[in-house]
Amino acid sequence: MKYLNFQFPYYLFALASAFLIAGCSSSRSLSDISEQEQSIEADYSIVYLIHGDADYLYHDSLGTARQADEKVLAEAVRVGEQAENGEVLIFHQRPERKVLWFFPRKDRQFLHYRHGELVERKRYSPSAKTGSGVFSAEARLYKNYGTAADSIANSILLYFGHEIPYENERGYYRSMAGKKMNTGTFSRGISSLLPETRERFDLVVLSTCNNGTPDMAHALKPFTRYLLASPQNLHLSHIDTEELSMLENNPGTEPGKMAKKISRVTYRRLTNTLETVVSLSVYDMQEIDSYIHPLDSTYRSYLNTGSPAEPGNENIDCAALPIFGNQVMFSRGVNSRYRPPRFGRKADLETHSGWGCKERR
Amino acid sequence: MKKFKTFGSLVLLLIGFQLSAYAQGNDATAKFKKYINNVVQKVEKAESPDQKRNILNNSFDNMIDTFDKVSAMKGVSGDDKAAIEKLKSTIVEKKNELNGKNGFAAVKNNRLNSFANYVQQDLEQADETITISVTVLLLIIIILLLL
Numbered sequence: 085m086k087y088l089n090f091q092f093p094y095y096l097f098a099l100a101s102a103f104l105i106a107g108c109s110s111s112r113s114l115s116d117i118s119e120q121e122q123s124i125e126a127d128y129s130i131v132y133l134i135h136g137d138a139d140y141l142y143h144d145s146l147g148t149a150r151q152a153d154e155k156v157l158a159e160a161v162r163v164g165e166q167a168e169n170g171e172v173l174i175f176h177q178r179p180e181r182k183v184l185w186f187f188p189r190k191d192r193q194f195l196h197y198r199h200g201e202l203v204e205r206k207r208y209s210p211s212a213k214t215g216s217g218v219f220s221a222e223a224r225l226y227k228n229y230g231t232a233a234d235s236i237a238n239s240i241l242l243y244f245g246h247e248i249p250y251e252n253e254r255g256y257y258r259s260m261a262g263k264k265m266n267t268g269t270f271s272r273g274i275s276s277l278l279p280e281t282r283e284r285f286d287l288v289v290l291s292t293c294n295n296g297t298p299d300m301a302h303a304l305k306p307f308t309r310y311l312l313a314s315p316q317n318l319h320l321s322h323i324d325t326e327e328l329s330m331l332e333n334n335p336g337t338e339p340g341k342m343a344k345k346i347s348r349v350t351y352r353r354l355t356n357t358l359e360t361v362v363s364l365s366v367y368d369m370q371e372i373d374s375y376i377h378p379l380d381s382t383y384r385s386y387l388n389t390g391s392p393a394e395p396g397n398e399n400i401d402c403a404a405l406p407i408f409g410n411q412v413m414f415s416r417g418v419n420s421r422y423r424p425p426r427f428g429r430k431a432d433l434e435t436h437s438g439w440g441c442k443e444r445r
Numbered sequence: 446m447k448k449f450k451t452f453g454s455l456v457l458l459l460i461g462f463q464l465s466a467y468a469q470g471n472d473a474t475a476k477f478k479k480y481i482n483n484v485v486q487k488v489e490k491a492e493s494p495d496q497k498r499n500i501l502n503n504s505f506d507n508m509i510d511t512f513d514k515v516s517a518m519k520g521v522s523g524d525d526k527a528a529i530e531k532l533k534s535t536i537v538e539k540k541n542e543l544n545g546k547n548g549f550a551a552v553k554n555n556r557l558n559s560f561a562n563y564v565q566q567d568l569e570q571a572d573e574t575i576t577i578s579v580t581v582l583l584l585i586i587i588i589l590l591l592l
Contacts, residue, residue, distance in 0.1 A: 129574055141474065142478075143478065143482045143565060143569065147482055148484065149479070149482070317570050318564060318570070320545055320569060358506075358566055365450075425563070428538075428542065428567070429538075
């Protein structure tokens with residue numbers, strides 16, 4: 085016993101050293117993936133980007149504490165297991181911890197399902213090697229593991245997280261306080277995840293608060309055919325994605341139809357369980373093309389005049405801003421579902437244009 | 446050997462400190478959200494509308510008092526004071542709505558459970574709701590739990 089006590093600090097030191105080394109060690113080289121593995125065909129490709137590097141704790145209707153990002157991860161895994169004819173790539177951006185402030189612990193998680201089977205599972209970490217973009221590490225993994233075949237009829241990207249700020253904002257990643265996240269860095273990050281064989285995604289889903297806005301739609305227009313987003317707050321229980329299983333029975337489903345179905349199912353669930361606002365908009369990028377540029381320019385001019393909008397404030401309906409006197413002018417190509425909050429100052433606002441804007445102070 | 450031992454202890458201390466600081470940050474917000482959830486649970490369990498109203502009013506008052514106390518403390522930064530003020534105004538707005546003040550119609554007796562859930566959902570869904578630093582938030586929670 086005395087011998088054990090004497091040795092104990094050394095065992096602890098050995099354990100700490102092993103922990104340190106594990107944090108620094110590299111996982112399997114990305115270039116290890118064989119060409120054969122990459123060329124396996126899939127009818128569709130779904131990418132889940134799940135931000136978990138912030139506070140995502142909420143309580144469900146029974147009062148049980150839940151982590152929204154973990155709930156989405158479980159849902160994404162179910163979609164992956166059911167994807168017999170497609171592939172599902174899941175990136176869970178968990179907080180980046182470091183051993184002794186320097187050595188990354190590879191806390192993020194990547195899961196790759198192809199034909200319903202988990203073909204890859206690894207931990208990773210953003211590093212200088214992968215670039216400084218918000219999704220550089222994910223893009224690198226995507227390029228190495230994702231199916232690059234022309235067989236893919238539908239390519240969908242889903243992002244789950246808090247509101248992507250309009251302007252430069254640090255602190256979006258709590259464990260990487262200096263990393264900037266805004267409409268520009270986000271849209272560039274999304275473009276870096278495009279498969280080489282495609283010019284744009286069929287559908288991008290933003291399960292975030294307040295991002296159904298002129299600036300976000302304008303920024304993502306070159307990279308997707310349809311966008312599903314919320315112009316107002318969206319509760320942490322998030323947009324339902326299990327409807328994506330429709331791709332199994334109906335490969336090549338028209339993405340606009342798919343987006344509307346996801347919106348309809350989510351709206352039904354959220355209006356049954358929430359007292360806060362429920363708003364979901366599907367934007368047809370081809371349809372909004374004729375007016376999105378002037379709409380965004382006018383909005384930007386408004387924001388840049390006088391005191392800027394207070395960070396973190398909820399959106400208002402763009403139609404309520406005096407600069408957009410006639411909301412009919414930008415309703416084309418927008419399929420909006422809206423229910424006002426049951427309480428609060430906006431409980432009486434029965435309609436919504438489908439576009440969210442920040443209000444200048 | 447002694448140097449080796451000291452270095453080992455230092456490594457362990459640093460790892461422990463780092464993990465503890467990280468856990469504490471998450472813990473503070475979780476505790477605040479738990480406090481709100483306890484209020485919701487109490488409201489749902491209360492039998493009469495008067496009891497429900499009292500629980501909500503007392504909780505709002507406790508929060509508002511605590512925010513004032515902490516904000517007045519020396520050493521609380523300007524950023525924290527602004528964040529506390531923002532959170533306080535959210536709670537004051539909810540209290541006004543409950544009691545039909547400042548332009549609101551009072552929440553009806555048969556909708557008090559829904560209103561309590563609304564308060565919780567509104568506070569939980571936006572990351573920006575709670576932007577107070579960990580230390581100050583922990584202080585708020587300690588005072589709230591003592592009241």
